[in-house]
Amino acid sequence: MQPYNLTFLKWYILPSEFSVTSVVTIALCILSSFLISILLIPEIIKVAHAYNVLDTPDFERKIHRYKVPSFGGLAIFTGCIVSTLVWAISFHINNIQYLLGALFVILIVGFRDDLIPLRASIKLLGQFIAATMIIYFGDIRFESLHGFLGITEVNLVLSYTITLFTIIVITNAFNLIDGINGLAGTVALIVFGFYGGWFYLHANYSMTIVCFSLIGAVTGFLMYNYNSQIFMGDTGSLLIGFLASATTIIFINENSLQNSSMFQFSNPITVASSVLVYPLFDTLRVFMIRISQKRSPFSADRNHIHHLFLNLGFSHLQATFSICVFNLLFLGLACYADGFLNDNLLVPILVTSMSGLVFILKKVIYWRSFSFRRKVFALAREKKY
Numbered sequence: 432m433q434p435y436n437l438t439f440l441k442w443y444i445l446p447s448e449f450s451v452t453s454v455v456t457i458a459l460c461i462l463s464s465f466l467i468s469i470l471l472i473p474e475i476i477k478v479a480h481a482y483n484v485l486d487t488p489d490f491e492r493k494i495h496r497y498k499v500p501s502f503g504g505l506a507i508f509t510g511c512i513v514s515t516l517v518w519a520i521s522f523h524i525n526n527i528q529y530l531l532g533a534l535f536v537i538l539i540v541g542f543r544d545d546l547i548p549l550r551a552s553i554k555l556l557g558q559f560i561a562a563t564m565i566i567y568f569g570d571i572r573f574e575s576l577h578g579f580l581g582i583t584e585v586n587l588v589l590s591y592t593i594t595l596f597t598i599i600v601i602t603n604a605f606n607l608i609d610g611i612n613g614l615a616g617t618v619a620l621i622v623f624g625f626y627g628g629w630f631y632l633h634a635n636y637s638m639t640i641v642c643f644s645l646i647g648a649v650t651g652f653l654m655y656n657y658n659s660q661i662f663m664g665d666t667g668s669l670l671i672g673f674l675a676s677a678t679t680i681i682f683i684n685e686n687s688l689q690n691s692s693m694f695q696f697s698n699p700i701t702v703a704s705s706v707l708v709y710p711l712f713d714t715l716r717v718f719m720i721r722i723s724q725k726r727s728p729f730s731a732d733r734n735h736i737h738h739l740f741l742n743l744g745f746s747h748l749q750a751t752f753s754i755c756v757f758n759l760l761f762l763g764l765a766c767y768a769d770g771f772l773n774d775n776l777l778v779p780i781l782v783t784s785m786s787g788l789v790f791i792l793k794k795v796i797y798w799r800s801f802s803f804r805r806k807v808f809a810l811a812r813e814k815k816y
Contacts, residue, residue, distance in 0.1 A: 453636065456518055460640050461647035464514035468651030471506040476661055484546065486662060499659060501545050503652045504666025508538050510648030511641075511670075519640045527637050529569030530677055533561040537602075537673045541666035551729045554665075555599065561673060562598040566591055571680055573597070575687040576700065598676040603729075604710035605672030606665060607717065611737050612747040615663060616653045617755050618709055619671045620646060625706050625762065626678045632694045633685060638678060645674060657748060672710075679703045696769050704781055705765035709736070709758045712785045736789060743795065757788065 479485055479500030486501040512531060519527065540557030543549060565571040572594040576582040585593065609615040627642030649671070655661045663671075686699035696702045704711065713736050718728040726732075740750035761781065 453631075457631070457639065457643050460514050460518040461643050461650075463517065464510035464644045464647030465651045466510075467513055468506045468510035468648040469654055471509060472503060472652060472655050472661055475502050475505060476500050476655070479661075486664070497659075499662055501662040501664035502542075502666060503656060503661040503663040504538075504541055504545070504668070504670055507645070507648045507652050507663060507667045508534070508670055510651060511644045511674075514644035514647060515641050518644070519637055527569075527641060529565050530571065530641070530674075533564040533569075533677075534670060534673065536561040536564065537669050538666060541664065541669040545664040545666055551727070554669075558599055558602055558669070558673070559595070562595050565598075565677055566594050571677055573680060574684050594680060597680065598673065600714070601676035601679060601707060601710070602669055602672035604707070604714040605675060606668040607714050608710045608735065608737070609663060609668040610735055611741070611750055612659055613653055613657045613751045614737055614747075614754065615668050615671065616649045616656055617751050618758060619649050619675070620653075621755060621758055621762070622675050622706050623649075623678070626682055629682065629694065630678075635681075635685065638681060641674070642678060645671070659747075675707065679707065696766075698765075698769050701781065702762075702765050702769060705761045708761045708781060708785060709754055712782065713737075716789065739789070761785075 479502055484500070484502075485498035487498050512534065515527070515531065536557060540549070540554055540561075544554060572590045573585060574590065575584055576593075605615055605619070608618065623642040623645050627639055627646065630636075630638040630642060652661070652663060652667070656663065683699045683703055686696050716736070717732070717734050720734050721728045721730055721732065737750050737754060740753060741747075745753065761784070765781070
């Protein structure tokens with residue numbers, strides 16, 4: 432066992448492949464996707480209002496009070512895809528055409544659901560088709576589990592099964608956390624900022640371009656989403672979730688390669704779990720609550736962690752940034768602990784820590800509510816006598 436781990440210090444060192452040209456290309460990639468997104472969104476808002484294609488509040492599970500366009504995902508998709516196609520030619524392209532093709536399938540499913548809601552089974556079918564494209568044709572699948580649960584190398588059937596399950600879970604996790612202004616988009620900046628930086632340091636420039644193209648497009652969207660002018664809808668959340676699942680699989684696989692790169696992680700599953708800790712844990716939590724109540728895990732409710740923050744009196748932005756700070760904290764701790772703990776210890780620690788934080792949050796809400804009821808009761812007694 433190593434007495435200390437200095438993995439986090441690796442990020443201050445530039446790779447040997449570093450060049451001014453690659454940095455400029457990445458900067459232009461971010462800028463172009465940002466401009467496409469931020470210029471498209473006002474037009475999408477105008478068209479949505481003109482044709483009255485708006486997301487209507489139902490005052491039960493939806494938090495917004497007014498009708499809002501929910502097609503921001505179109506701008507995110509366009510900015511990400513155009514920027515990727517333009518700037519990826521500067522680097523070696525490694526079969527990302529299958530990934531981009533799968534994203535078109537996700538676009539169709541998400542856009543159709545934003546126009547006219549689809550049944551959960553139809554949405555899952557679309558995700559299954561997109562997942563099959565990248566698993567079978569793009570060969571984006573798990574090759575090793577790094578000893579997690581005692582599993583190292585995996586055979587083809589197990590590889591396909593675990594990969595498909597992972598894609599479906601992460602894709603829907605982002606779809607489920609998209610409940611308050613800026614949350615899914617800001618979490619996406621953390622996820623793809625980390626992955627994009629790692630892929631650059633690991634000299635995988637095609638995936639670097641994909642990640643930073645999405646960052647630029649999401650940043651442009653957030654300029655309008657933070658103040659509720661537009662939502663990303665299923666088009667955006669499914670797109671981000673699907674791309675996050677693919678990049679997670681590629682990240683874990685590249686960390687299993689036998690080379691001397693100083694930027695490899697010993698426990699990539701834990702690191703990937705910490706990058707996605709909020710969407711994964713929140714999804715697991717609400718699914719368990721719904722199943723225990725004998726409801727469909729895909730049924731809507733107000734049991735998400737961001738609802739707990741709102742119950743404490745946080746604004747949308749305060750809740751979003753509080754959640755993202757915790758997400759970054761867990762990511763930092765996972766990177767630090769990478770050298771002296773393994774996945775079989777770190778993943779349970781991650782889940783237990785998140786459970787503890789949610790438990791504390793619920794207790795704070797309970798005591799605030801209890802205190803408020805006591806004050807109301809005391810005032811009622813004073814008026815009575």
